[in-house]
Amino acid sequence: MNQTAGILFQLGQSLLLVAVAPLWLGWVNQWRAWLQNKRGAGLFQPYRGLAKLFNKEALLAHRASPLFRATPYILFGCMWLAAGIVPVLATSLPYSPAADVIALVGVFALARVFMALAAMDVGTAFGSLGARREMLIAFLAEPALLMVFFTASLISHSTALTTIVETLAHKQFALYPSMAFASVAFLMALLAENARLPVDNPATHLELTMIHEAMVLEYSARHLALIEWASSIKLLTYTVIGIALFLPFGIAQAGDWSALPVAVGALLAKLAVAGPGLALLETLSAKLRIFRAPEFLGTAFLLAVLGMLTHFLLET
Amino acid sequence: MALPLTSQLINVLAALLLLISFAMLSQRRVLSLINLYAWQGLVLAVNTFTVAYSTGQDHLYFSAALTLLLKVLLLPWILHRLIRKLNVKWDVEPLLNIPVTLLVGIVLVVFAFNLALPIAQLAGTITRSTLGIAMASVLLSFLMMITRRKAVPQVIGFLAMENGLFFAATSTTYGMPMVVELGIALDILVGTLILGIFFFQIREAFDSLDLKHMERLRED
Numbered sequence: 001m002n003q004t005a006g007i008l009f010q011l012g013q014s015l016l017l018v019a020v021a022p023l024w025l026g027w028v029n030q031w032r033a034w035l036q037n038k039r040g041a042g043l044f045q046p047y048r049g050l051a052k053l054f055n056k057e058a059l060l061a062h063r064a065s066p067l068f069r070a071t072p073y074i075l076f077g078c079m080w081l082a083a084g085i086v087p088v089l090a091t092s093l094p095y096s097p098a099a100d101v102i103a104l105v106g107v108f109a110l111a112r113v114f115m116a117l118a119a120m121d122v123g124t125a126f127g128s129l130g131a132r133r134e135m136l137i138a139f140l141a142e143p144a145l146l147m148v149f150f151t152a153s154l155i156s157h158s159t160a161l162t163t164i165v166e167t168l169a170h171k172q173f174a175l176y177p178s179m180a181f182a183s184v185a186f187l188m189a190l191l192a193e194n195a196r197l198p199v200d201n202p203a204t205h206l207e208l209t210m211i212h213e214a215m216v217l218e219y220s221a222r223h224l225a226l227i228e229w230a231s232s233i234k235l236l237t238y239t240v241i242g243i244a245l246f247l248p249f250g251i252a253q254a255g256d257w258s259a260l261p262v263a264v265g266a267l268l269a270k271l272a273v274a275g276p277g278l279a280l281l282e283t284l285s286a287k288l289r290i291f292r293a294p295e296f297l298g299t300a301f302l303l304a305v306l307g308m309l310t311h312f313l314l315e316t
Numbered sequence: 317m318a319l320p321l322t323s324q325l326i327n328v329l330a331a332l333l334l335l336i337s338f339a340m341l342s343q344r345r346v347l348s349l350i351n352l353y354a355w356q357g358l359v360l361a362v363n364t365f366t367v368a369y370s371t372g373q374d375h376l377y378f379s380a381a382l383t384l385l386l387k388v389l390l391l392p393w394i395l396h397r398l399i400r401k402l403n404v405k406w407d408v409e410p411l412l413n414i415p416v417t418l419l420v421g422i423v424l425v426v427f428a429f430n431l432a433l434p435i436a437q438l439a440g441t442i443t444r445s446t447l448g449i450a451m452a453s454v455l456l457s458f459l460m461m462i463t464r465r466k467a468v469p470q471v472i473g474f475l476a477m478e479n480g481l482f483f484a485a486t487s488t489t490y491g492m493p494m495v496v497e498l499g500i501a502l503d504i505l506v507g508t509l510i511l512g513i514f515f516f517q518i519r520e521a522f523d524s525l526d527l528k529h530m531e532r533l534r535e536d
Contacts, residue, residue, distance in 0.1 A: 174324060
């Protein structure tokens with residue numbers, strides 16, 4: 001009985017994340033527009049964009065291989081998988097032993113590799129340029145992300161995300177200085193991995209600066225829709241990972257279904273605040289030159305390492 | 317995690333201090349360097365206050381107030397005025413590039429932590445584990461003084477080093493005697509004033525604040 005409920009909950013939660021991701025993107029974009037004194041396109045604009053793209057006829061380049069066609073589906077699948085692992089509302093996820101945090105980073109990496117391969121597949125200049133830049137940023141952001149996860153793992157003696165969140169949220173309240181470092185590093189990695197502003201500007205198609213957009217230039221219609229949907233799921237997944245690691249208060253304990261309404265409320269409140277926060281951060285920062293990006297991510301990595309070191313010094 | 321809340325707070329403040337030290341190390345602008353210095357002073361004052369509150373050492377309240385007055389308000393104000401008069405808002409030019417400096421910084425942190433570990437095990441104060449961080453921030457400020465070429469960032473490095481030493485004193489022995497503390501406070505105040513006068517002299521003699529002009533001896 002309990003197991004069925006768990007599986008149903010798991011299914012519901014991952015579906016919810018997938019369904020809500022464009023809304024969350026719309027919320028961030030809306031706040032960004034407001035902060036820049038614009039009116040904004042409304043909360044539901046990402047859904048309208050997706051609907052429009054799904055109704056169009058898909059066009060493929062002449063020399064596109066099956067890889068090119070398969071990539072949007074792989075990407076979407078990877079992001080859905082990642083969204084299923086993260087404890088968002090409750091820590092009882094029967095599916096989560098399938099992958100710990102290291103595998104989670106691996107899932108993101110898998111999606112990225114396919115994206116880069118597909119970008120180079122057609123053979124346009126922009127595609128390979130974007131792929132190269134994406135890999136440059138990714139290989140620097142990934143160790144920072146792993147170090148953040150390791151810091152959290154050291155505190156909770158486990159690499160499973162549910163156990164980590166369980167430890168952080170429900171054990172006796174404690175301030176972790178190492179998590180302060182890790183949160184800054186995670187934020188920097190989040191901005192870089194999701195092609196947000198200091199590293200890449202999601203709103204522009206300027207040839208010289210774009211990274212993520214350069215890779216998806218050749219896609220159209222349903223393929224493009226899936227890719228855009230996947231990247232909004234990715235942004236939401238990263239955000240909820242951040243919330244689960246650094247602000248886990250209010251998340252429901254395993255098997256405690258009565259705490260679920262509180263958890264939903266807490267999550268909504270946290271996401272509602274995180275949206276303007278992200279938008280404000282992006283409004284305040286200017287885009288870095290591409291060769292400054294390694295410095296930015298190097299700082300993120302150093303902060304994460306510092307977090308681990310302070311864990312050994314202060315918390316053992 | 318059986319630590320009392322105040323001691324956890326001290327740990328968090330110590331971590332913040334280290335974070336600010338790294339931020340200073342990676343900073344390119346003189347103006348934000350001064351602001352970071354003021355923030356570091358604020359963290360230090362809050363930390364001293366917390367130690368005073370948790371241990372009941374009354375004289376630490378005075379030194380917290382002194383820190384607040386001197387390092388958060390007075391010295392940053394003097395430095396702001398100084399750079400306005402000298403008109404030096406230019407970017408700091410480090411000798412090493414920033415990522416390399418940060419890497420050296422992390423090596424220093426590991427070194428300081430290792431060095432502090434055996435000492436901290438002997439100490440009996442509630443703040444003993446922060447000794448490593450204090451040493452690390454002293455070393456980081458030292459690194460900043462070494463890798464910066466211009467005079468103003470070097471002076472800020474010097475002041476940040478004093479912050480680190482002060483933090484070390486608070487964390488290992490619950491602060492130095494009041495006389496020593498007052499003496500040091502007066503010292504860095506006078507030191508900053510004198511260095512400020514020096515800046516004008518240096519600029520008059522060499523037309524720049526770049527200290528590499530002072531490496532050569534001229535016999536005329």
